[in-house]
Amino acid sequence: MQKAVLLHNPESGGRGARREKELQSALAILQKGGVAATLIPTQSPGDAGAQARQAIASGCDTVFACGGDGTIHNIVQVLANTPVALAILPMGTANALAHDIGLPMNVEAAAKAALTGSTRRVGVGRIQFADLEGRPCSRLFVVAAGAGVDAHLFYKLRTGTKRRMGMTAYYAKAWQLWFSHLMVRFSLEFEEGNAGQTRTAEVTELLAVRIRNFGGVLRELAPGASLERNDLRLVYCATESRLAYLAYVTRGLLGGKWNVRGIDLAFSERVSCKYSSANENGAQSKIYVEADGELVGMLPAEITVMRDALTLLVPAP
Numbered sequence: 001m002q003k004a005v006l007l008h009n010p011e012s013g014g015r016g017a018r019r020e021k022e023l024q025s026a027l028a029i030l031q032k033g034g035v036a037a038t039l040i041p042t043q044s045p046g047d048a049g050a051q052a053r054q055a056i057a058s059g060c061d062t063v064f065a066c067g068g069d070g071t072i073h074n075i076v077q078v079l080a081n082t083p084v085a086l087a088i089l090p091m092g093t094a095n096a097l098a099h100d101i102g103l104p105m106n107v108e109a110a111a112k113a114a115l116t117g118s119t120r121r122v123g124v125g126r127i128q129f130a131d132l133e134g135r136p137c138s139r140l141f142v143v144a145a146g147a148g149v150d151a152h153l154f155y156k157l158r159t160g161t162k163r164r165m166g167m168t169a170y171y172a173k174a175w176q177l178w179f180s181h182l183m184v185r186f187s188l189e190f191e192e193g194n195a196g197q198t199r200t201a202e203v204t205e206l207l208a209v210r211i212r213n214f215g216g217v218l219r220e221l222a223p224g225a226s227l228e229r230n231d232l233r234l235v236y237c238a239t240e241s242r243l244a245y246l247a248y249v250t251r252g253l254l255g256g257k258w259n260v261r262g263i264d265l266a267f268s269e270r271v272s273c274k275y276s277s278a279n280e281n282g283a284q285s286k287i288y289v290e291a292d293g294e295l296v297g298m299l300p301a302e303i304t305v306m307r308d309a310l311t312l313l314v315p316a317p
Contacts, residue, residue: 083311095215123307
């Protein structure tokens, strides 16, 4: 690492003056370590992408995402399929990717880890979907993409609750949805594993996961998922039982291995999701999709993996 830019979202994770102090300390650590580093605020998701493109054009070999998984998500759209490395200073709400690669949650410690870290090339997920106006779109993701109940949660949080309340908002809204959300079924189709056997299901929730460790209370939400793999770990729920959902989350919380009836796992390189015929024209039955915890649109959607697409700076073991 010789030349780097630190892109930070002033609204990610809150903390005001303390956040600015942490960023200046991290910048000083990198500069003292011999890196020509610059700190740049981003004002919007589009601005983050534009600043990342400018960093590439100016010869940076590393771009730091200073924020959470949403900040990382916006920068990955630009860094994918380039040799420029993505580095992370965890300053967001959940910091799932930072947890997965074993990065210290202390910002200064993460900057020091970057100086002695190494790069590795990983695959990224790609989700094609309809945006909220029905137009075809696509996004890349590094943590997970989902459709159904979890995406509906991000739809409910889209007005800024997440920014104001952080993880408290996630947990409060998740409990509210657990008690009140009307689960709508949709259809999915995927080829399982290397055998190429096509499987279909009518489900209320799908997660396509790329990382092993989410950190926090979720931890290993999708056992077997890994950035080292070139496929998706699918968690799909063919149940409307609220107790089954709760049992599955509890399993992850406790690190359990027991099966939960109606919730299954599979490996696949591609999964397609569409409305069930009964819901196709129902205005009240919109099924939303999310990528890396960001609401992106709605069904229909197709999720795949782009192999060897992103250079990621990871801490030394």
